[in-house]
Amino acid sequence: MSLKLYTNQKSRGVVVEWLLLELGVEYERIELAYHTDMKTPEYLTLNPFGKVPTLVDDGVVIYELGAICAYLTDKFADKGFAPALNDPQRGVYYRWLFFMSGPWEALSVDQMRGINIQPDQKMFVGYGDHQDAHRALIQGIEAANPYLCGEQFTTADILVAAILLWQLKIGTLQSDPVIANYLAHIQQRPTYQKVTQLFGDE
Structure with a gap:
């Protein structure tokens, strides 16, 4: 193997x-x-x-x-877990991979450390501040139809959904209708029950 x-x-x-x-x-x-x-x-x-x-x-x-x-x-x-190289959705796919690995990850760590970005510091911080990052997350997810890259379920959905589910579980993210609706589509996938075992939610 x-x-x-x-x-x-x-x-x-x-x-x-x-x-x-x-x-x-x-x-x-x-x-x-x-x-x-x-x-x-x-x-x-x-x-x-x-x-x-x-x-x-x-x-x-x-x-x-x-x-x-x-x-x-x-x-x-x-x-087939990514849009084809010549598919316009490939850019959306990349955007989500890097958004979650970069700005959202940095924000999450700062939140756990109790760091709040002041207005005069925003220009030096990749994610701006909490409101900027959260707005980017919600706007992006709101465009999901039903997945981040349209009808195609991709690795971007796995990365985003897994992180959001974990943050909701530990209480570092508050849900809202946009997040809940998106995750509801993910949770309908046949593999989701096995996934919940990975999260320890049997």
Whole structure:
């Protein structure tokens, strides 16, 4: 088995597992404990940050959640989890991958650290402030019909939905009708019951 996923059940690795589940791809799952397994010299040679997830594909090492998602989607392009290269929706797909991995991730970390961006600091911060990032999220999701790239369910939906579901669960995001309506479409997918087990919501 060429694919190895180093992860932890309570980590962003759940997003990768959801994607692999949707792709129907076999992989070796290696559970690592925080503070110990992730900090061993052996693991640090794979991921110098000592974090998960990390994907190893026949000697090729990929870390960073968005990069792993993009890599797997392209590797198994025949599964159809991204718009075609000449499809206008490809740009929307990329936008969501980078929005969640960049501005939204930065905002989420700042929120957990209790950092509030002041008006005179907004120009130096990629996401502006909480209101800017939240408005971008809602405007983007509101255009979903029913998915982020129209009728095609993509890896972008997995990344966005997984993060939003987790944030709703832990209380760092308040739901509203736009988010609830979007997630309702995701939760109708046949694989969703298996996904809820990954989140520990059996």
